[in-house]
Amino acid sequence: MDIEDLHLACLAQIPEGGGPCRLELEDLVESKKQVRAPQAREDGLKLFARVTESDRARALQRPPLILSCSRRTDVPWAFLRQYLKAFREGFMYVRSPVTGQMDPVCLVPYDELTGKGVLCISWWSKNYSKWIEEFKREDSILRSYKVHMFNFTVNSDDLVLEPGLTARLPERLQQVTWLAKRFGPHALNIRFDPIVHYRRVPELGIHDNLQDFEQIVCHIGGLGIRHITFSFCKAYKQSVRNMLSANVELVALSEAQQRQVLDRLLPLAARHGVELRCCCDTGLVGYRAQAAQATAPEVRKVRRWGLKKEKKEEGEKGEKGDKEKVARQLLAAPLIPEVGESRCLDARLADRLARDLGLKVTFPHQKDRGQREQCNCTGSREIGQYELQCPHSCLYCYANPKPVQPGAPGGG
Template sequence: MIISASRRTDIPAFFAREFMESIRAGFRTVRNPYSGRETRLSLAPADVECIVFWSKNPEPLLPFLPELEERGYRFYFQFAITPYGADIERNLPPKRRILQTFRSLSEQIGAEKVIWRYDPVIFSAEWTAERHCEMFRRMADALAPHTKQCIISFMDFYGKCLRRPECRVFREPSEAEMLDLAAELSATARSRGLRISACAEALDLTSAGIEPAHCIDPDLIETLTGHIIKRTKDRSQRPECGCAVSRDIGTYATCRHNCVYCYAN
């Protein structure tokens, strides 16, 4: 079983201690966000093939990682760092501190286990393709020594987002704009030795040098664990999603980053 921690909230940022309490207890009670049904999920090392952490600020979890390793867990991080300010990502620490956390995490567990997400890519009067290219270059220069790959994703206009006044300045790019920007980001990433892919995009970006991503990645998990895992596509995700099946242990509407584009709050 693969544990996703979590697409629904930022467990490393806000619930690191609670997560470790569940690890020590050997189980976690998870509520289905649609039916409300609760399930007791085993977190015993023998039952967990890998843990995939999703976070914008995993700093609070870093002190617990040696214990996780000592207990026999294998894990990696989907670490989202974008160039936006507090008008969009309202409750994040300063980006300099987050970049330092990325470097520290990479040094602690290895660059192959820390995946940089430039996600979401937002278009607006302020956030033009040219500005994204410049900021992506700066961030790639800072992060390339500390990771092996980057995953991008263009903003999805979920209903929750559309109802927020702050999102009214965002716009949906044309396919041509997406392809042009994807090609620029791809060239920047590859010139710095980074593999780049795209998360759950309906638009085919392979002509821009970007393959579909597998954020919960069976190849990486097999490399980390040394075991063959089931390569079943996760049907509970969007059709374009390339992730393997996992069990998510987070709870919606609990993340305190309060990013204006978020689907989970």
């Protein structure tokens, strides 16, 4: 597939339901500042303050099984040192983004005798280099936590959209390789997120960040990673404001235009045995690439829950070795290019990882009510802090990124 087909100069300069995202005058005047996390209230506590004995006792009553670290900022890259100290102490304060209160959280590792403590940490990052170096240490506190899941955002190199991301794509793919070999490919959720279309003001041409997509899916497919999570950039006020402040205009796509993009990406990913799973957009789930875009005579989807019926029957007639052979053949078969549904933090996966380690434990599978309506993530205890400004300075971020510095590639 010609890489030029992936660029949305090909979408006939957008309209047809899509177009540039603008803010009303009052939105621009309202604030050019970053979103501010709730201010400290009467508790007077500061980030990473030592947890009091009374608060420790309170936190010990309900220790979480799964921690999320973190959707709110890039802890593994930018704040690992501070969090390692908290892990060693076994407790930390986390500010509620709703009330502003500092809540004590128990970080004590899981105890098989009592069945209490933190068993799993779901990590979120764009650069795991510091985390990997820390984990390689034999005495690292990270090794006290048995189950690790990795949400690894691997986008194309784009200094306009991600001016603070210092690790180039080859380095990040090397990190993916190390994590997959150490923890297994199923422990990783690779995220190409978000897919962004934009223009540099005052230029007229439309750009996107899809140029390295094929390289990424080719690499992860070769490691045995069978899915990649994506979403299209949404026009949150904060995201639009961040981009405009850097002389970049977000271009929103209509659903029809999004499907045109998927007509190109789906078969490309399927060619490498990778399924596209959509994050927080149920309207795209189940969409299949148009027949004209298919890359193989006929491709079929590998069922995540097992073999197809006819294959099962065929295997059952033979010996056990035949079953395994059939399974391998099916897993090697090409995928139907169809959008799946993402669950970036998945307790079912945590169950599997725990079983692989010989741990007899089942995680709660309830949906996380604190996330967006269409988010399928299961419940966890988020320990990120919005006050910790992410240094990647991604223009599309709707959390609290560090402002782009003047003279930076995305800073105008």
